[in-house]
Amino acid sequence: MNETKILLTEKEIPTHWYNIQADMPNPLKPPLNPVTKKPAAPDELGAIFPQEIIKQEMSTERFIEIPEEVRKLYALWRPSPVYRAHRLEKALDTPAKIYFKYEGVSPAGSHKLNTAIPQAYYNKKQGIKRLTTETGAGQWGTALSMACKFFGLECTVYMVKISYNQKPYRRSMMQLFGAEVFASPSDKTHAGREVLKKDPDSNGSLGIAISEAVEDAAKNSDTNYALGSVLNHVVLHQTVIGLEAKKQMEKAGYYPDVVIACSGGGSNFSGLAMPFVQDKIKEGKKTRIVAAEPAACPSLTKGKFTYDYGDTAHLTPMMMMYTLGSDFMPPGIHAGGLRYHGSSPIQSQLLHDGLIEAVAYEQPDVFEAAVLFAQNEGIVPAPESSHAIKAAIDEAIKAREAGESRTILFCLSGHGYFDMTAYDIYLSGKLQNSSLPDDIINKALEKLS
Ligand SMILES: *Cc1c(COP(=O)(O)O)cnc(C)c1O
Numbered sequence: 001m002n003e004t005k006i007l008l009t010e011k012e013i014p015t016h017w018y019n020i021q022a023d024m025p026n027p028l029k030p031p032l033n034p035v036t037k038k039p040a041a042p043d044e045l046g047a048i049f050p051q052e053i054i055k056q057e058m059s060t061e062r063f064i065e066i067p068e069e070v071r072k073l074y075a076l077w078r079p080s081p082v083y084r085a086h087r088l089e090k091a092l093d094t095p096a097k098i099y100f101k102y103e104g105v106s107p108a109g110s111h112k113l114n115t116a117i118p119q120a121y122y123n124k125k126q127g128i129k130r131l132t133t134e135t136g137a138g139q140w141g142t143a144l145s146m147a148c149k150f151f152g153l154e155c156t157v158y159m160v161k162i163s164y165n166q167k168p169y170r171r172s173m174m175q176l177f178g179a180e181v182f183a184s185p186s187d188k189t190h191a192g193r194e195v196l197k198k199d200p201d202s203n204g205s206l207g208i209a210i211s212e213a214v215e216d217a218a219k220n221s222d223t224n225y226a227l228g229s230v231l232n233h234v235v236l237h238q239t240v241i242g243l244e245a246k247k248q249m250e251k252a253g254y255y256p257d258v259v260i261a262c263s264g265g266g267s268n269f270s271g272l273a274m275p276f277v278q279d280k281i282k283e284g285k286k287t288r289i290v291a292a293e294p295a296a297c298p299s300l301t302k303g304k305f306t307y308d309y310g311d312t313a314h315l316t317p318m319m320m321m322y323t324l325g326s327d328f329m330p331p332g333i334h335a336g337g338l339r340y341h342g343s344s345p346i347q348s349q350l351l352h353d354g355l356i357e358a359v360a361y362e363q364p365d366v367f368e369a370a371v372l373f374a375q376n377e378g379i380v381p382a383p384e385s386s387h388a389i390k391a392a393i394d395e396a397i398k399a400r401e402a403g404e405s406r407t408i409l410f411c412l413s414g415h416g417y418f419d420m421t422a423y424d425i426y427l428s429g430k431l432q433n434s435s436l437p438d439d440i441i442n443k444a445l446e447k448l449s
Helices: 042-047 051-058 068-074 086-092 113-125 139-151 161-166 168-176 190-198 206-219 232-252 267-283 345-352 363-377 386-402 420-427 438-446
Strands: 016-018 063-065 082-084 097-102 130-135 154-160 180-184 223-225 258-262 288-294 304-309 318-323 357-361 407-412
Touching (some): 051 113, 086 097, 086 386, 097 232, 113 139, 113 232, 130 139, 130 206, 139 168, 154 161, 161 168, 161 180, 168 180, 180 206, 190 206, 232 345, 232 407, 258 267, 258 386, 267 345, 267 407, 304 345, 363 420, 386 407
Parallel strands (some): 097 407, 130 154, 258 288, 258 407
Antiparallel strands (some): 304 318
16 A cells, blocks of 8 residues: 555554663663662652653563553644655665654644653652652653643753854743743853853853753752653653554555664654564564764764763763764764753663664755755754654665665654744755764764773
8 A cells, every 4th residue: 555644643642652662682781870889779769750651661571551641741743744755766766675763743843742651640640749850852842841731840951052143032931831940051050150250251061051951950859850852751651653653554564674764862763673673583574773863972883882871960871872082072962862962861772772773964965954854854953853864864875776666654743933044054055064074973972991
């Protein structure tokens, strides 16, 4: 069958999230206390996370039930559509079939609401009054502000200063949903003040903003912290993407040969990929599963698989992951959501075990792919998601050159309607190349023990 849209009904919203920790050939290494460097006990996380989230973080149960209240809110936009990119296929003159799962239909504009809603729900259930978080490009802050408003929680967002100034409409959107937004580094926290003392003009980074949000939550007993990527419970929540997509591909009548998503912290990638990784592990399927990252922040393709901190001030537990080092400062590329120094421990372990692979792309190539996609499919993609588009196009071209058909499925994690400044820069020919010389990366890696 060759439909353009493959849709599911509201009744087909998954009832359970899929937990890959039940099926991984090599289990995850435990998080370490940042001071003692001993495995962190679950209750050490209790200062910033609710019990149910901590339980999910450590769980090896294969399927975890999605609460009814969460499924009801998911129904605002889920199940999200899978599209066949017929026109893009034609433009590329490829025998490959290109499908994409579109998460930009969420009212927050990206996949991030899939985890913001359950995180707000579990915190509300535990009697928490306020959530703190960081945001880079503003996608996560927007999703969490919305979810907090739905559940009657207050929300404080530390927004990386360069984005705070460059993306005023993202800030307005968070404020519209009732959040309090500070440019980070701010003078509200010790971590922020320390950075400002050394560098009053600091543009900020995700690592610094995380330090501020974690400190704020740890200091206030009615306040918790919420993270939009990286951690196991976030990956778990995002598996609704892959569970739906697998059903949709069954309906379409094709099992994907290649599954692709962009990767910052690894949550939309893992969300789409994990149900397909399960088939590789359990049924010996040969699917290639590819994470696409920016050459400007190449944690998976050039980073080191080691224990590292999640933030600049070293307040978070250390995690075993592919990382460029917790004080690595990536160049200011337009895919702000992909500027994290580390990556999800689950994704990292699977990469280490050879079950998934990774590629890195230069900024101008990513925008060229984004424009070709937009001109054929009519959706303006987020610069982050466009890394996946670039990878899908490369696969389709390879299929043409090899003269063989293959089925490609990628995640279009969000729309780019708040990113028009970046498109302006690209269209006026002023977009910078963004890769990093190896000696800068090697210097950053040397700091990791
Ligand atoms: C945040 C974001 C990403 C990157 O985060 P992951 O955790 O790697 O998924 C990708 N795409 C969009 C649209 C985002 O908002």
